[in-house]
Amino acid sequence: MQFKKQSITTAKEKEFDPESFASMCKALGHPARVMIVNYLNRIDRCLCGDIVDLLPLAQSTVSQHLKCLKEAGLVKGEVEGPKTCYCLDKRMLKKFTRMVADLGLSPHGEKQ
Amino acid sequence: MQFKKQSITTAKEKEFDPESFASMCKALGHPARVMIVNYLNRIDRCLCGDIVDLLPLAQSTVSQHLKCLKEAGLVKGEVEGPKTCYCLDKRMLKKFTRMVADLGLSPHGEKQ
DNA sequence: TCTCTCAATCGTACATCTACGATAAACGAT
């Protein structure tokens, strides 16, 4: 499906892109991935194996979920020898919360 | 897949349920549904047909997306004769933003 | 070098999502 690329907000408002907001939401649209993000937020950084221990899922499945989060830009992974260290991309997460506010859903927004 | 039902936050924090946060994110994980929510936020309430005009999608597809948003609790629809009037469920949307904050992603949170 | 560990990728099965046209159901108007 194709949507028009133009913004759906008025000119003087911040740009709000439904496509990119949807893709971040989609990445957070599975409990395992939400738990990974929540865990990373508390623990700051960890190895893939730590997450495998955390969740009742096979290593390959966890790796797949991490790939999904990386592709959405929510998580970064840096290879350290045979290990990979994962952490949140704070910049992207700030963008996410800003978009939640732009959607008009923020309890702090000017709409209330 | 089954996850343990216990909260993943510490005891004195608010309850954070990954399952229900994920299900709301999933509902917002498609550009068409994001556009519907954004539209409803601006227009307050409208008929299904208005959304069909807004999006480049068949009526049946739009109806399906609305059903998805209703099942996630983000949108309410009340039948008015042969028409159905849709609007946002503000209570649920507030819950959503609260959960974003609980996830630790809020720019207003105590983590920053 | 050989082996061990850690993580990514492959292959695959099954489920869910997304889109459409066709049809049905509810109601107002003629």
Add this chain to the structure above:
DNA sequence: ATCGTTTATCGTAGATGTACGATTGAGAGA
């Protein structure tokens, strides 16, 4: 009663998501 309007649901095809075990590859250490 019949017709037109509006929306939901059905059936379906194709794409995508989710899970697993098996395999591969990269690097550390003996």
